[in-house]
Amino acid sequence: MLFIGVPVIFFFVHYVYSRTYPYVAGRIFWLLVSLRSIVFFFLLCLLIEPILEVRNKLVRKPSVLMLIDTSPSMAVSDGNESRLDEIRNFFNSDLWVSKTKEFEFHPWAFSDTVYPVSIDTLHKLKVGGRSTKLGEALEHTVSNSAEAGDIKGVLVVSDGIHNAGLNPLELAKDFLIPVFSLFPSSMSIHADLKIIEAEAQAINYSNQEAKIKVTVSGNGFAGQRSDLVVSEKGKEISRSPLEFTGQLQEVEISILPSASGTHLYRIKIVPLEGEVTHLNNEIMTSLEVKKEKVRVLLIGSRPNSDVAFLYRTLAGDSTLTVTSAIQKSAGELYTGKLDSVHFQSIDVFVLVGYDPQMWSSRMLSALEKEINNGKGLLWVAGSDGFHQASIALPSQFFPFEISNKSFLKEDVFLRISEDSFDHPIFVQGAISQGENWDEMAPLNGLFPITLSKKNAQVLIESTTGYPVFISGEYKRGKMIFALSQSFWSIDMKSRGLKASPGIVSLFWKSAVKWLGTHTNNNRLEVIAERPVYRAGMSVMFSGQFTEVDHELELKCIVGVKLDNGELVNLNLQMDGFYRGRWLKPPSGEYYYRPFATCGDNVIQGQKGRVVVDTYSVEWAELETNISLLENLTTPNGGSTFRLSAASEMFEQWDFDHYVDTEINLFRLEKNSLTLCLIVILLFIEWWLRRRLGMV
Template identity: 25%
Template sequence: MIADFFLKLSLPEWIVIIVAIVLAGGAFYYYHRTLPPLSSVRKYFLLVLRGILLILIFFLITEPVLKIIERHQEPPLMVVLYDNSASMSIPEKSGRRADSLLYVKNFIQSQKKKLDSLRIEEYAFAVDITPLQTDTLDFSVDGTDISNALSTIIDSLSGENLQQILLVTDGIYNRGSNPLGLLRNFHIPISTVVIGDTALPRDIAIRRVQTNQITYVNKEVPVEVTIWNNGFQGQRSVITIVKDGKEVARKIINLQQSGFEQKISLTLTPREVGDLNYTVLIQPLEDEITKKNNRQAFSVRVLKSKLKILVMSGAPNFDRHFLSFVGKQLNDYDFTFLTEKNRGQYYEANFQSVALDSQDLFIFHGFPTGISDANQVRSLFKQINQRKVPVFWFISQKTAPPALSNYQDQLPFSITSRISPMENQLAVLTQLGRLHPITQIDENETINEQLWKDLPPIEVYPQLKIPEGVQLLLVVPRTTEMPATQDNIIPVAYTYRRNGIKYFVFNGANFGNWHFQLQEDQTRESLFREFLQRTIRWLVNKDDIEQIQIKPTQKIYNVGESVVFTGQVYGNFYQPVYDATVTITLKGDSAYQVSDEMLPLGNGFYRSLFSGLPEGKFQYIIHAERNKQLIGERKGSLTVKPFFLEFQHIPANGELLRKIAYNTGGEFYFPAAFVKSFPSGSFETRTYFLTKEFFLWRFLYWLPLFILLLGTEWFFRKRWGLL
């Protein structure tokens, strides 16, 4: 409805009126006397045409703007949110919770037709929120995020006349934040309808399973299971751990006080190497409300017995002592140290007493030297070449380039001149170093960068040349004036792959200061120990010698949990490929199949996320190509286990819903009371005004009008014989 309108001109109105009168007078003067003379009717007809044309042209010169103010009435809006999570399927004395929710839903929909003045929009929510459709409510989603549902509605309908939100749920949330924390930003009443019994039912649930993520074959592993029960105090039950349908651990327990958690300790002994999947089961008891929370899956990565590491050191200096000091703290590794005394002789033991063929990693610290036994060096490189043993190089002044001259094709560096140090140099992280698992000590990028910042200085060796394909993690700029590019930096730490062998090179000495000078810095006193441990793990990990280093973040996921793939893609020289096209295909036990193209994150890292995978085992194929040239493929598997997050806490959370309603000015209802009082509260129609502007001088239809007026005038002038 148009409430008002007015015309705005660029000139004052009195000027416009005067000019219009003058133009009209000019038209009158022009046709006052004509040759040949015309009748008064014809004369005034032509006069009007000319006057209108002149006045319209001047009118448009004043840039007229027509403003129209419209008045609109917007009816009030109520949004109804229905809980679509799996907890709605919990059976109770009066029936399923879903039955109560559907009763409320059907009642609201029956009232919508009667409430012409109230607009009602309905949504279903669980982990995500969607508009309500005929088949939307299936009560199968394992997870509830009430905060996300409320925030989404507020954000998406902020411009609407939203006057009330009705939340129909059991109040159980297990995803996202506590919705009470959001209420300070809400200015809309939220009424709540509690679905389900708020009293504790008779039930046993496995709440948590904790164990070592990594262990060794034939080594006993502790497993701590946290259970909860209500109504079964003093009764007996049995907890078992199962792998591939076979029982590997069992314990008979007495259930303790109702309503409290209870910790149970079990042990298992893995008999094989690999990523092993286990399931903890607790025996169901009579009258349990549900058995879906009586099981929980977990996985353990099982390695062979302790990894053996041989450390060959060129001299008994401070750094060598520090390596031994840190090695004693790394209990998962069996270190053997040989520190050179004379040619072929060592302080700790004879070289022949060390079983080279059983070593999993070689660490060369300032070795070989100028006095090293050539036959022993040859034996070491033979093992590296034949068994693809990874090597950790610590370059120092003791490292003798002539002793390595016969092994240039097996080295991750080249040194063509005598090694001389640059002292008191500060190492800094590269862009790749911020993301690489070796130097990413903390997942928070800001915290990680602070850990590596301003470390005690070390001495570095600028004579070391790096081959193509290295991944620089730590560097020292040659001069402060020059930017830190690969052409003018000194490499300090980098990784390299060659002929199926992994290398890590640390081009520096006095790294022991990174520990001893930082002992009073609580955030960094363990930096070098963590750095050394991460480097060893990276070196001995045979999986990532492949060019496609993308895999799922874990081997077992729960139903409803997002499956995340992340990692890097490398080229032929093991350089990160940042512009590859990477696709993942997931195939389930049945005909289920889904594909996705991974999102590039920079520096060769890619990421992809899959949501809503059903229970079962999945095979994945990762395909990477660049410019339609195949880089490679990687295959693997993962498992999606039923976890039943919605059944970990059974009682309806009426207290939460009561607080939500109270804090926002809404009402709290049980279903029966709700249908008697709906709709409650005052709903007001909102009046708002909408202003529209029309720039009349910009409209193109004036041109044909001018042509029509001018053409008509001249047509009749010619027809009537005017000069």
């Protein structure tokens, strides 16, 4: 419609000016007609509001994400120049400059963090960080690549060392674009001594020799000797000669800790001339030393198979010291002793049955006193039951009441109580929640009871709902009661049926160990998953509540407060544990205290300690990891090349250029320039008309 109106406007203006006095001819006539026609044209545009659309087709270069490793391992010199020097020189090469004209690179640098860099400053990159988090770098750059447009591929320039964070191989499996990698051409490390790891063997006790297994590597030093030095708090406590094989080798060193608690040791290989670095010659490790084994006293009212079974089971555990007192007749024992002084040195009492002739009122009071003071008690009913004992001891001692004095003889098939899955015996002990108790042979009966205390917890019950194992408390002490007998029998039968063999033995051991640990009610237990971390690693905290009401636990906000003022939040996981991560703490020794805010209640756990070593995890491995780069690039059609063969990689790139249409819209009625033109054109026309005497 707009273009139809143009000739109409022109002929109309021509007609008007051809009859205007005085008449004007020639160029001036046509100039005035044109000026007035243009003005009318713009006025028409203002009325009908036309839109002018201008399309431009732009051919864009293929976009490629690029990750450049700047972690400390890139500073290692494999020859005359470091790995990063070789990469920087590559970015100054003619090959690279030519490829920047063919492809649109979006570069990022990474070590323990990832950050964008300019394509013009790649030759100025510097080493930094304390670890290599290739997985996090891939995840971050790919997830933040929307502004880069249609990404055709990913280029990783790295030595392939990955030592912290997310697994890059798992992430790359989900990529829909190919991943390519370039690694430094020179890979050999001529000579390097390093300690890979050091860990304590078995359980350790004060004043007993402890073993620490140290894994070392002596690449390039085969046949040479050095010393392996162990120090604590800056004081050398051990030195052992070490001859290197040139390969990985394990060395066992002996240490004699004099005190219980956590010992932190620094283990160091005395440096030799020619090493590429001395930073990986040492490592810190911890040794948890117990004061002594858990002392257990097994008291039997008479010798029988349950007593023998319990003694064999507990005595076979290296963490327990077991003595026994078995009654022969009134006032006479087969072995051991039964007196209040001996009770004071015991951690856990294990009773099988109850005979009033064996227990005087003085000895019962001594037992009650020890349980009151925080000792543990495992009481197996045996054939005697608890009726006579419940008369002799205070009513508050037992967390149940005997509802039927006689033994209920029937087949009793077992199962874990639904409310006991979070009990420390099952969570921390050797017994898994998945053990099939219901596949075991049945017990031949039980003593029926009625629970009388809120804190009593049924651990194992019959399939018909009768309690069989009950956990309870008496003042400061913890107790477990077994309301049956002949446990040796179901253990033997279950082993024959191959149904959860040894589960009863495991239960006895876990129960005694739990009873031998001193805990408080409403206690929150949180520990660092490792006592020593290398610099650049995140510290993981995990923990749980012990003996806290489940409804109260759901209201709790759990965390860890460190002595430097930082807070780490712990979140509840599917397995019932709380876990949290302290990201990249600086080197040092830290004390922490767990806390939980549960409504109006505040619960605090015991103070703990964690050490972040000065020496970075980055120095644990320095050799180029080509296999990781190959596994990273292969699944999605990519490939791995030496930096010197980068031209071969670029030849494989057949990324399509894509056409982007740029659309520009112009609305004349909303353009102030249109009004300005109308005013200017009218002024010019008026001026000409005035000069010609037409005004």
